[in-house]
Amino acid sequence: MKISGACTLSYEPFPYKDIWDPLGRVFNAFGFDRCMWGTDWTRSVGLLTYEEGVVEAFRITERLSDSERTALMGNTLRQVYNWAPARA
Numbered sequence: 001m002k003i004s005g006a007c008t009l010s011y012e013p014f015p016y017k018d019i020w021d022p023l024g025r026v027f028n029a030f031g032f033d034r035c036m037w038g039t040d041w042t043r044s045v046g047l048l049t050y051e052e053g054v055v056e057a058f059r060i061t062e063r064l065s066d067s068e069r070t071a072l073m074g075n076t077l078r079q080v081y082n083w084a085p086a087r088a
Helices: 017-030 050-060 066-080
Strands: 002-004 036-038
Touching (some): 036 066, 050 066
């Protein structure tokens, strides 16, 4: 399940607190091992800033644990596509 453009559906300004209950239902239904974050930036560009909608909203929320955030923001994608972690 690709989680993208969620911030554009908010009725509230950044940090878009009203998106988390609906997203929580998606996460509960599919699990973080089947959810992957995506930007949908081409649709979002006219509605919010890249930093607020694409980076910060998912990074600063208290609604995700560190392990959930890690899974959503790249780990699940790496597992699904069998990609090796990035080297430091």
